Amino acid sequence: MDQTELTTIPSTMSPVTVSFSWYDYVIFSAMLAISVMIGLYFGCFGTKQSSASEYLMGGKKMHVFPIVMSLVASHISGITLLGVPADVYKYGAGYWLCVLAFMIVAAVSILIYLPVLFNAEVTSVYEYLEKRFDQKTRVFSSFLFAVSQVLFLPIVVYIPALAFSAATGINLHLVTPVICGVCIFYTTIGGLKAVVWTDTLQFTVTLGAAGTVLVLGVKATGGLGNVWSKAVEGNRLDIFDLDLDVTRSDNFWAPLVGLTFLWIAWTNTNQGCVQKLLSVPTLKDAKFATFYYGLGMGVVKTASVMTGLIIYARYSDCDPFLANQIKRKDQLLPYYVLDVAGNIPGLSGLFIAGVFSAGLSTLSAHLNCLSGTIYEDFVSKCVSRDITEKTKSNYLKLIVVICGVVCTVLVFIFEHLGGILPLAIGFGGMTAGPMLGMFTMGILFRRANCKGAFYGGVVGLALITCLVMPTKYLQSRGMIHAPEKPVSVEGCAFNFTQHSNSTTEDNYALAIFKISFYYYTLIGFVLTMLVGLIVSYCTEEDQKIVDEELLSPMIRHTDLDYKNGVITEYNTVEKALHLVTDNSAKGDSAL
Structure with missing residues (x-):
């Protein structure tokens, strides 16, 4: 039932008009120009990325610092810069628990997954599943990765393109091809080295934009103490609520558990990270x-x-959504920046450049690794094994161009699909859970076999899809909604007409469809592991001998022997036989 009420808003909350000055255009253009020059340098000088190893892995000579910067930059898109603050504003700071989740993710990755994947010497991370299980399992996992990327990347492009279009007035249909073209160009000719160094540049720009927003925001809201007190009063910091209700997304367990499993999956099974x-x-x-x-x-x-907390402190008594100043959550941060610092020359350009830098770094990184996955797991099966390294490199570059064009075209479709962002997030959880389940079975369970891994992944994907898709449908119809934190318009000072639609939740919706989206990865993981291990134990006659180096060091068979008076450790039968043969030969020669 529609209700109309009259409320007031202060003059400082009047609609903010966005326009780029020449300072803004210079800053934005400079970032794109430097990115192109980096791609030209690595693509046209030196080795020119003429081999597949050079193109995809940087010749395994990359330094830790640019790799770390690139990893962080490639996972910070407009979704993080625009979406996280808006979610904190509306639903509270529960997402902050991801900091604790990342500590767990780093420890688990270093102890369990990374030693196996590094020593396996694979170009595509999904090659590990072929070594451990079979080619069918590898192809299935690569297909899941490709689909998830094709659905994710257009959104990564669309959000910053929308922000740039709003800031400049340039049509979105003109902005998107130009920006994507620049990214496709330097990714295609420069390979991983260009991606890493442009990511480093763009991450620096992103940090500059985010840092500027934070400093200006703290000043505009009266200091961090005021921000903190406003957040406490508005229930935005109720993150240690230990309620075990799995339908809630704002308690302690949902973001901590859900984000831990999601990021373990991303860090150890996503080609972009592992590569x-x-x-x-x-x-x-x-x-x-x-x-x-x-x-x-x-x-x-x-x-x-x-x-997000600073934005809430700014608008705690005059919500811009209720005031009809903005219509979409991803408009909140641009609106806020222009509200508090729209009169500072160049700030709009720095901010939009930061948002776009985040999108470009994500797009370039994922295009590069997507090309490697498609080539290794699909194209290489259809071409001659005798082709040169330069030809392989050219195939990889062609795949980047094709995937980039597809993602650019999909942007024009996604702009008409308002519910596509939640759908893409659902797809992320749907693919990450089964993928993590298959890798974990291979790395931690010696008795897991190829049938268990494959059918576990397939069944896990099917079951989680049956949960996510109906949930997304019910949410799109307004039958299921997440409760928002309280907002106020008591401090507003001018008249406006507010239209609020009260949508009643469908009491007949099954409770299973109300499970928090944070748990999708965990559910997919558990289902895959459960089905996969049951199938493996029921088909033990098909179990093949497992190379110990494909298992986590935590479960490898470790035997001890003496060599030259020193205890020697070996973990495979071949190494043990070699040691015994070597010692026997030395004994015979001594006689």
């Missing part, structure tokens, strides 16, 4: 990169959460 971690020279370097990556993500996520 970069494997491009450093040694396992020790990879562990350091993982550790600093977790720290970097925690810092950036904290900045995004603090931005």
Whole structure:
């Protein structure tokens, strides 16, 4: 039932008009120009990325610092910069628990997954599943990854393109092809090295934008003490609520447990992360990169959460949504920036450049790793094995162009699908859970076999899909909704007409469809593991001999023997036989 009421808003809350000055255009254009020059440098000078290893792995000579910067930058898109502050404003700071989740993720990755993947010497992380199980399992996992990326990347592009279009007045249909074209260009010709160094540049710009927003926001809201007190009064910091209700997304358990499993999956089964971690020279370097990556993500996520709290402090008594100043959640941060600092020359350009930098770094990184996955797991099966490394590199570049064009075209479709963002997030959980389940079975369970991994993944994906898709449908119809934190319009000072639609939740919706979206990855993981291990134990006759190096060091068979008076450790039958043969030969020669 529609209700109309008259409320007032202060003059400072009048609609903010956005326009780019020449300062803004210079800052934004400079960022794009430098990105292109980096791609030209790595693509046209030196080795020119003429081999597949050079193109995808940087020749395994990358340094820890740029790898860490690139890892953090590639996972910070407009979704983080625009979405997280808006969610904190509306639903509270529960997302802040991701900082604790990243600490757990780094420890688990370093102890369990990374040693296996690094020593497996794979180009595509899904090649591990072929070595451990079979080709069918690998192809299935690669297909899941490709689908998830094709659905995710257009959203990454669409959000900053929308912000740029709003700031400049340039049509979105003109902005998107130009920006995507720049990204596709430097990713295509420059390979991983161009991606890593442009990510480093763009991450620096992003930090500059986020830092500027934080400093200006703190000043505009009366200091951090005032921000904190406003957040407490508005229930935005009720993050240690230990309620075990799985339908809630604002308690302690949902973000901590859900984000832990989601980011373990992303860090250890996503080609984008693993490809970069494997491009450093040694396992020790990879562990350091993982550790600093977790720290970097925690810092950036904290900045995004603090931005949301600052925005709430600014509008705690005059909500811009109820005031009809903005219609969409992703408009909140641009509106806020222009409200508090719209009169500072160049700030709009820095902010939009930061948002776009985050989107470009994510797009370039994922295009690069997507090309490697598609080539290794699909294209390489259809071409001659005798092709040169230069030809392989050209195939990879062609795949980048095709995938980039597809993602650019999909942007024009996604702009008409308002519910596509929740749908894409659902797809992320749907694919991450089964993927993590298959990798975990291979790394931690010696008795897991190829049938268990494959059918566990398939059944896990099917069951989680049956949960997510109806949930998204019910949410799109307004039958299920997440309760929002309280807002106020008591401090508003001018007249406006507010239209609020009260939508009653469908009491007949099954409770299972109200489960928090944070748990999707965990549910998919558990279902995959459960089905996979049952199938494996029921088909033990199909179990093949497992190479110990494909298992986590925590479960490898470790035997001890003496060699030259020193205890020697070996973990495979071949190494043990070699040791015995070597000792026998030395004994015979002594006689």
